[in-house]
Amino acid sequence: MPGILSSTADAAGALPAALPLPPHPPLRRYYEGESEHRRRIDDWFDHAAGAYDWITQVMSFGSGHRYRRQVLLRAGLQRGMRVLDLGCGTGVLAAHSQGIVGSGGRVAALDPSIGMLRQAAGRGVRLRIRGLAEQLPFRGERFDLLSMGYALRHVTDLRAAFGEFRRVLRRGGKLLLLEITPPPSPVAFRLVKLYLGGAVPLVARLRGGRTAQELMRYYWDTIERCVQPAVILDALAQSGFVDAARRVEHGILSEYTATR
Numbered sequence: 001m002p003g004i005l006s007s008t009a010d011a012a013g014a015l016p017a018a019l020p021l022p023p024h025p026p027l028r029r030y031y032e033g034e035s036e037h038r039r040r041i042d043d044w045f046d047h048a049a050g051a052y053d054w055i056t057q058v059m060s061f062g063s064g065h066r067y068r069r070q071v072l073l074r075a076g077l078q079r080g081m082r083v084l085d086l087g088c089g090t091g092v093l094a095a096h097s098q099g100i101v102g103s104g105g106r107v108a109a110l111d112p113s114i115g116m117l118r119q120a121a122g123r124g125v126r127l128r129i130r131g132l133a134e135q136l137p138f139r140g141e142r143f144d145l146l147s148m149g150y151a152l153r154h155v156t157d158l159r160a161a162f163g164e165f166r167r168v169l170r171r172g173g174k175l176l177l178l179e180i181t182p183p184p185s186p187v188a189f190r191l192v193k194l195y196l197g198g199a200v201p202l203v204a205r206l207r208g209g210r211t212a213q214e215l216m217r218y219y220w221d222t223i224e225r226c227v228q229p230a231v232i233l234d235a236l237a238q239s240g241f242v243d244a245a246r247r248v249e250h251g252i253l254s255e256y257t258a259t260r
Helices: 034-059 064-074 092-101 114-122 158-168 186-225 229-238
Strands: 004-006 082-086 106-111 127-130 143-149 169-180 242-249 253-259
Touching (some): 034 114, 034 186, 064 143, 064 169, 064 253, 082 092, 092 143, 106 114, 114 127, 143 158, 169 229
Parallel strands (some): 082 106, 143 169
Antiparallel strands (some): 169 253, 242 253
C-alpha cells in the first residue's frame, strides 16, 4: 500500500524483559490464545475503520479531537520536534502533531491495522507505518515525543512495550499515554459502564454494523479489566523512565507522562 511501511524491529538496546505484564487478563469471550487475540483485534479495526472516527466523536460528545490537541501542547510538543504516534488509529493525534511541529518537524504514525492507516492517510498523515508497539522498526534515540492514544490496552506486554518506547526516545524525550480509566466511585462506575459498555456499542452498530458493535464491547471490557494506574506507573519506572506521573481529566481520562 503506497505510503505505508512494514518492518520488523531490531530490538537491540531494549531493557532486559522481566515477566510479561499484560494490560488485562485474557478475555475468553472474544479469543482463545494470543495469536487469535491479535487476529481478532486486527480484523475488528480493519472492518470498523471507516466508522471508527464517527463512533469515537459521538462517544466523546464531539470533544475528542480538541482534547487531543490540548494534551499534546500540555506535554510540551513544539515546532521542529520528531514525534512517533503509536496505535495511531485514524490519525487524529498524528495530524495534530503535524500541525504543531510544522515543516521543520517530523511525525511517524504506526498502527497494525491497514484499515486504520488508510483512514490516517485520508486525514493527511504523511508517514504511516504498519507495525506493533512491542517491536518498533526504528533505530534508538530517534524521537523527541512518543504518544499513544487509547491503545495501551491492546499491547500484549506492557514491560516489552515500555522498553521499546524508551529505546526509541532520545535522552530527555517525553512519553505521553492517553487512556480511559474507570472512576473509583461505585455510582460513577456504573454510569460509565452503562454508557461505554451498553449505549456506545449500540450506537456503533448503527454506523459500523456488528463488527463495530463487538469492537466497542471489547473496548469497554478492556477498560474495565485494565491494570490499575499504579501498576502502569510502576512499570514505567521499572523500564527506566523517570518522573512518571498521571493526570486525570473529567474523572476518567488518564494522561500518563514520563521522561527518558
